Amino acid sequence: MLAEIITIGDEILIGQVVDSNSAFIADALNKIGIRVGKITSIGDIREQIIAALDDASKYAGLVIMTGGLGPTNDDITKQTLAEYFNTRLVLNTDVLDHIRTLLIPRGIRIHDSNIRQAELPENCSILHNAAGTAQGMLFKKSNTIYISLPGVPFEMKGIMTDHVIPMLKDAFMLDPIQHLTVHTHGLGESAMALKIASWEEQLSPAIKLAYLPSPGILRLRLSVYNTDIVTGNALLETEMSKLRSLISDYIFGYDSDTLEEITGKILRDKGLTLSVAESCTGGKIASMITSVPGCSDYFMGSVIAYSNDSKCKLLGVSHEDIDKNGAVSRLIAEEMARGARCRFNADIAVATTGIAGPSGGTTEKPVGSVWIAVSTTDLTTAERFTFGDNRSRNIQRAAIAALFMLRKVLIKMD
Amino acid sequence: MLAEIITIGDEILIGQVVDSNSAFIADALNKIGIRVGKITSIGDIREQIIAALDDASKYAGLVIMTGGLGPTNDDITKQTLAEYFNTRLVLNTDVLDHIRTLLIPRGIRIHDSNIRQAELPENCSILHNAAGTAQGMLFKKSNTIYISLPGVPFEMKGIMTDHVIPMLKDAFMLDPIQHLTVHTHGLGESAMALKIASWEEQLSPAIKLAYLPSPGILRLRLSVYNTDIVTGNALLETEMSKLRSLISDYIFGYDSDTLEEITGKILRDKGLTLSVAESCTGGKIASMITSVPGCSDYFMGSVIAYSNDSKCKLLGVSHEDIDKNGAVSRLIAEEMARGARCRFNADIAVATTGIAGPSGGTTEKPVGSVWIAVSTTDLTTAERFTFGDNRSRNIQRAAIAALFMLRKVLIKMD
Numbered sequence: 001m002l003a004e005i006i007t008i009g010d011e012i013l014i015g016q017v018v019d020s021n022s023a024f025i026a027d028a029l030n031k032i033g034i035r036v037g038k039i040t041s042i043g044d045i046r047e048q049i050i051a052a053l054d055d056a057s058k059y060a061g062l063v064i065m066t067g068g069l070g071p072t073n074d075d076i077t078k079q080t081l082a083e084y085f086n087t088r089l090v091l092n093t094d095v096l097d098h099i100r101t102l103l104i105p106r107g108i109r110i111h112d113s114n115i116r117q118a119e120l121p122e123n124c125s126i127l128h129n130a131a132g133t134a135q136g137m138l139f140k141k142s143n144t145i146y147i148s149l150p151g152v153p154f155e156m157k158g159i160m161t162d163h164v165i166p167m168l169k170d171a172f173m174l175d176p177i178q179h180l181t182v183h184t185h186g187l188g189e190s191a192m193a194l195k196i197a198s199w200e201e202q203l204s205p206a207i208k209l210a211y212l213p214s215p216g217i218l219r220l221r222l223s224v225y226n227t228d229i230v231t232g233n234a235l236l237e238t239e240m241s242k243l244r245s246l247i248s249d250y251i252f253g254y255d256s257d258t259l260e261e262i263t264g265k266i267l268r269d270k271g272l273t274l275s276v277a278e279s280c281t282g283g284k285i286a287s288m289i290t291s292v293p294g295c296s297d298y299f300m301g302s303v304i305a306y307s308n309d310s311k312c313k314l315l316g317v318s319h320e321d322i323d324k325n326g327a328v329s330r331l332i333a334e335e336m337a338r339g340a341r342c343r344f345n346a347d348i349a350v351a352t353t354g355i356a357g358p359s360g361g362t363t364e365k366p367v368g369s370v371w372i373a374v375s376t377t378d379l380t381t382a383e384r385f386t387f388g389d390n391r392s393r394n395i396q397r398a399a400i401a402a403l404f405m406l407r408k409v410l411i412k413m414d
Numbered sequence: 415m416l417a418e419i420i421t422i423g424d425e426i427l428i429g430q431v432v433d434s435n436s437a438f439i440a441d442a443l444n445k446i447g448i449r450v451g452k453i454t455s456i457g458d459i460r461e462q463i464i465a466a467l468d469d470a471s472k473y474a475g476l477v478i479m480t481g482g483l484g485p486t487n488d489d490i491t492k493q494t495l496a497e498y499f500n501t502r503l504v505l506n507t508d509v510l511d512h513i514r515t516l517l518i519p520r521g522i523r524i525h526d527s528n529i530r531q532a533e534l535p536e537n538c539s540i541l542h543n544a545a546g547t548a549q550g551m552l553f554k555k556s557n558t559i560y561i562s563l564p565g566v567p568f569e570m571k572g573i574m575t576d577h578v579i580p581m582l583k584d585a586f587m588l589d590p591i592q593h594l595t596v597h598t599h600g601l602g603e604s605a606m607a608l609k610i611a612s613w614e615e616q617l618s619p620a621i622k623l624a625y626l627p628s629p630g631i632l633r634l635r636l637s638v639y640n641t642d643i644v645t646g647n648a649l650l651e652t653e654m655s656k657l658r659s660l661i662s663d664y665i666f667g668y669d670s671d672t673l674e675e676i677t678g679k680i681l682r683d684k685g686l687t688l689s690v691a692e693s694c695t696g697g698k699i700a701s702m703i704t705s706v707p708g709c710s711d712y713f714m715g716s717v718i719a720y721s722n723d724s725k726c727k728l729l730g731v732s733h734e735d736i737d738k739n740g741a742v743s744r745l746i747a748e749e750m751a752r753g754a755r756c757r758f759n760a761d762i763a764v765a766t767t768g769i770a771g772p773s774g775g776t777t778e779k780p781v782g783s784v785w786i787a788v789s790t791t792d793l794t795t796a797e798r799f800t801f802g803d804n805r806s807r808n809i810q811r812a813a814i815a816a817l818f819m820l821r822k823v824l825i826k827m828d
Contacts, residue, residue: 011626013450014593015441016635018434022455027429036427038462041436041453044624048452072607072625073614103604111608133604152627154804179428190517193486194525200487210458211486212425213566221430276718282704283697286718290696293772293805301724304690304700304716306709310758314717314728344724358707390568391707 001172002037003029004056008049008067008077009151012041021066021156028160033174034062035225044068049080057144062168067151069134071113078137081148082121085139089119092126092135099133127163131155136163145171178232180240181212181221183257184250185404189213192220196246199239207239215393216400217259252407259403260288266410267298274406275344276302277315277336279327280354280370284399300344305336315339328353328365330373330382337375337382348413349375350406352398357391370398374409381409415586416451417443418470422463422481422491423565426455435480435570442574447588448476449639458482463494471558476582481565483548485527492551495562496535499553503533506540506549513547541577545569550577559585592646594654595626595635597671598664599818603627606634610660613653621653629807630814631673666821673817674702680824681712681762688820689758690716691729691750693741694768694784698813714758719750729753742767742779744787747796751789762827763789764820766812771805784812788823795823 005025011017019041026036037059042048049068056063068077082089096118103110117133120126127136127147134150136159147164149156187195189211200209206227212219222239224232244251253262267274276285286302289295303314308327311317316339317332325331336351354370361367367389373382385401387394419439425431433455440450451473456462463482470477482491496503510532517524531547534540541550541561546569553560561578563570601609603625614623620641626633636653638646658665667676681688690699700716703709717728722741725731730753731746739745747767755763768784775781781803787796799815801808 010622010624010637011635012437013440013453014444014591014637015437015439015450016593016595016626018432018437019453020432023426023429023432025429026427030428036429037457039427039433039455043451070625070627071604074622074624108602108605111604113604113607154807177428179430181430188522190485190525190527191522193527208424208488210424210488211484212430213484221425223424223428278697278700282709283692283700283716283718284704286692286697287701290698290718290720290770291806291809295696296720296774299720301720301728302697302716302718303728304697304704304718306704306713306715307758310715314715314757343728344721356704360710392705393568395705 001034001061001174002059003034003062003064004037004060005039006052006056006063006065007039007041007151008044008065009041010043010074013043021151021153024153024157025064025066025160028165029062029168030177030179032165032169033176034168034172035177044074044076046076046080046083049077050084053084053146057142061144063144063146064164065146065148066156069148069150071111071117071133077148078121081124081137081139081146085121085123085141085146087121087123090122091115092118092120095120095126095135098128102133127159129155129159130162131158175226175228175232178224178227178229178236179221179255180236181219181255182240182243182251183253184218184220184247185216185252186250187218187247189218192218192247196243199242199246203239204235207235215397216404252404259400259407261292263403263407263410264289264292264295264298266407270410270413272347272410272413273298273300275300275340275346275349277340277349277351278302278304279306279311279336279352280356281352281395281399281402282306282356284395285350285352285402288399288403300346303340303343311336315343326365328355328369328371330371330384333371333373333382334375334380337373338380341375347376348406348410350402351375352402354385354394354398356394356398357389368394370394370401372398372402372405374405376409376413415448415475415588416473417448417476417478418451418474419453420466420470420477420479421453421455421565422458422479423455424457424488427457435565435567438567438571439478439480439574442579443476443582444591444593446579446583447590448582448586449591458488458490460490460494460497463491464498467498467560471556475558477558477560478578479560479562480570483562483564485531485547491562492535495538495551495553495560499535499537499555499560501535501537504536505529505533507532509534509540509549512542516547541573543569543573544576545572589640589642589646592638592641592643592650593635593669594650595633595669596654596657596665597667598632598634598661599630599666600664601632601661603632606632606661610657613656613660617653618649621649629811630818666818673814673821675706677817677821677824678703678706678709678712680821684824684827686761686824686827687712687714689714689754689760689763691754691763691765692716692718693720693725693750693766694770695766695809695813695816696720696770698809699764699766699816702813702817714760717754717757725750729757740779742769742783742785744785744796744798747785747787748789748794751787751796752794755789761790762820762824764816765789766816768799768808768812770808770812771803782808784808784815786812786816786819788819790823790827
C-alpha cells in the first residue's frame with residue numbers, strides 16, 4: 001500500500017519553519033510496512049487542500065495530513081475537510097470536556113475559539129489528542145483512509161503513536177519495509193563507493209543501497225521491500241556481514257544509534273566517568289551528551305571556558321602557556337582536558353579549543369582550526385583538525401570529531 | 415510567478431532525514447517576490463522524477479530540484495534530467511579541473527565516480543558549486559526554468575546565494591512578498607487571539623495573519639502579497655504599530671531575530687558580561703549563546719555541573735544546602751547563579767537546576783520541575799517552572815525560559 005503525506009501551512013511554503021512532521025510520519029509508516037509515495041506541502045488555502053486530496057486519492061490507500069487545525073482564523077483544514085467529505089461540523093461534548101480539563105488547570109479561560117475546536121465533522125472518527133485541543137480526524141472514502149492531525153509536533157506524535165499506528169497495524173497485515181543502516185566515520189562518499197564497489201556490484205536487486213552523507217558521518221542504508229520479515233532480515237544480515245568485513249574500521253553504529261548514545265553506553269558498560277572542557281564548541285558536546293536519558297550516571301560536567309581567564313581559573317591552564325602558544329594550540333587543549341578530568345574527578349575528559357569563525361582567524365591558524373585533546377590518568381593526547389569557514393558547521397564537526405576521539409580511546413580502556 | 419520545489423531522495427520518504435533545504439529555498443525565493451505554490455518530495459525513481467516535473471510544469475514558471483546528484487549509483491537525477499530535456503551527458507573539462515582542485519589538497523584520490531560528476535547535460539547552463547563536486551544545472555523549456563541543485567545543504571545554499579538568486583533577480587523584476595513577524599512570549603494561541611481579536615477583525619484583506627506557536631514562543635506573521643514594496647511596507651508598519659500597542663509587554667523580537675542574538679545584543683550594548691551555570695539544561699544555554707558570532711565579547715563561560723560534587727567544587731554551592739533542600743531548589747539555583755557570576759567574574763549569571771526526565775521525578779518534584787535563577791551584584795532571584803514529561807522539550811523550554819529571565823533583568827540594568 002502507498003501513502004501520501006500532506007503538510008498544510010503557509011509557514012512551510014514561505015520557508016519560516018522546517019517540516020519535521022513528515023519525517024516522523026514516514027518513519028512510523030515504514031516500520032509497519034507502509035511506503036510513502038510522495039510528500040506534498042501546500043498552503044492554508046481551500047483550493048490547494050482539495051486539489052492535493054484529489055491528487056493523492058488517485059494512487060494512495062492512505063493520506064495523512066498535518067496542520068491547519070489551530071483555534072485561530074488562519075487555520076481552515078477542518079472546515080475544508082467537512083466540505084470535501086460532504087458533512088457538517090457538530091459540537092462534541094466529550095471533546096469539549098477534554099478541552100476544559102486541559103485548559104482550566106493551566107489557568108486559561110475558555111474562549112469561543114476553544115469551544116469551536118470541539119466542533120468536529122459529523123462523519124469522521126475522532127482520534128483523541130491527549131496533549132492538545134485540536135483532535136485528530138479519520139475519514140474513509142472509496143477505499144482510501146484520510147487522517148488529519150494537528151501540526152504541533154508533539155501532539156501529532158502522540159496521536160500517531162496512540163491511535164493511528166495501532167489502527168493501521170490492525171487494519172492491514174503488511175510486511176514491514178526493512179532497513180539496515182550502518183554509520184561510518186573516516187571515508188568520504190567516493191572513497192567509500194570505491195572501497196565497497198565489488199560488494200555493491202554483487203548485491204541482490206532486491207536490496208537498495210543509499211549513501212547518506214552529513215558533516216563527519218557517512219551512513220549507508222540497505223533496504224528490502226516486499227519480502228516477509230524473516231527472508232528480509234536474513235538477506236540484510238548476510239549482506240551486512242559481507243560489508244562489515246570490508247569497512248569494519250570505519251563503522252561506529254547501526255540504525256538509530258547516535259554517537260552520543262554509543263559513547264554513553266561504552267562509559268556505562270565500563271563504569272567510567274566523563275568530563276568535558278569546551279572552548280570553540282561552546283557547550284555543544286555537553287549538550288549532545290546530556291541529550292541522552294540517564295547520562296548523569298557517567299557524565300560529571302563540563303566547563304565552557306570561553307575566555308582565557310576562565311581557562312586558567314576554572315581548568316588550571318597556565319597563563320604563561322597561553323601567552324607563549326596561543327589559546328588554540330596542542331598544549332592548551334591538553335591542559336584543558338587534564339584540568340577538566342581533575343576538577344571533575346573523572347576517569348576521562350575531552351577538550352576543544354579552536355576558531356569557530358567567522359572572524360578570529362590568522363594565516364597560521366585560519367577559521368576552522370581546532371585542537372581536540374583526550375586525557376586519561378595514563379595518557380593525554382591531542383590532534384589538530386582543519387574544518388571550514390562556517391561557524392555552525394565548524395562547531396558541529398568539532399563536537400563530532402571530539403566524540404570520535406573520545407570513543408577511540410574509550411574502547412581501548414579497561 | 416509561482417515556483418515549485420521538488421526534493422529528491424528516498425531518505426526523505428522513509429523519514430530518515432528531515433528536509434531542511436525546502437525551507438531555505440522557499441525563504442530565499444519569497445524575499446525576491448517568488449511565491450512557492452507547492453513543495454513535493456519524491457524518491458530516487460526515474461518515473462517519479464518525470465511525473466513530478468510534468469505536474470510542476472503545468473503551473474510553475476520556476477522549478478527548483480534538490481538531491482540525487484551524488485557520485486554514487488543510487489543518485490539518478492542527472493541522468494533523468496538529460497533524458498527529460500532530450501540531451502546527452504558530455505564531459506566538461508572546467509568542471510573536471512574544479513573537482514581535481516577540490517579533492518587533491520584533501521588527499522582524496524580521483525576515482526571514476528568523481529570524473530563522472532564532470533559529465534553534464536549538453537544543453538544545460540552550469541551553476542558552479544564552489545564547495546562541492548556536484549554542479550548545479552539550469553534548463554529552460556516552454557517558459558519554465560528548471561534548476562537542479564545538490565542535496566547537501568551547504569552546497570545547495572552556496573549555489574542558491576551565488577548564482578540562482580542573482581540570476582532570478584535579473585530575469586524577473588518582481589514585487590517582493592513582504593512579511594513582518596513579531597516574536598512573543600507569555601501568551602498561548604487562544605489567549606493571544608482573544609487579546610488581539612478587535613485588531614484582527616479590522617485588518618485589511620490585503621494582509622494575511624498567521625499564528626506560529628513553538629515551545630515557549632508564539633510568533634505572529636503578517637504578510638502582504640502583490641503590492642509594491644513601498645505600499646506594502648506602509649501597510650505592514652501601520653498594522654504592526656496598532657498590534658504593538660496591544661501586546662507590547664509580550665514582544666521580544668521581530669523577523670529573523672533569535673532570543674540568543676537579542677540577549678547578546680543587549681549585553682554588548684550595555685557593555686556587560688555573562689556567565690552561566692547549567693544542570694538540567696546540560697549545555698543547551700551555552701550552546702545557544704555561543705551560536706552567535708562574536709559572542710566572546712560578552713560571554714565568559716559556563717559550568718555544566720551535572721553532579722552534586724561539581725556544583726560544590728566548581729560553583730561553590732554548599733553541600734549542606736543540597737542535603738537540606740535537594741539539588742532542585744530555589745536556594746541551589748541561586749547559589750549556582752551566584753557561583754557562576756563570581757567564578758567567571760561576570761556582571762550577570764543565569765543558572766538552571768531541574769529534572770529533565772524521563773526518570774528522577776518525585777511527587778513533590780515531578781519530571782519537568784526546573785528552578786531558574788539570575789544573579790547580578792545587586793540581586794539574585796529565582797523562579798520555579800513546571801514543564802512536561804519530555805526530556806528534549808524540557809531542556810529546550812528551560813533554556814528559553816532562562817534566556818527570557820536573563821533578558822528581563824538585563825533590560826533594567828544600566
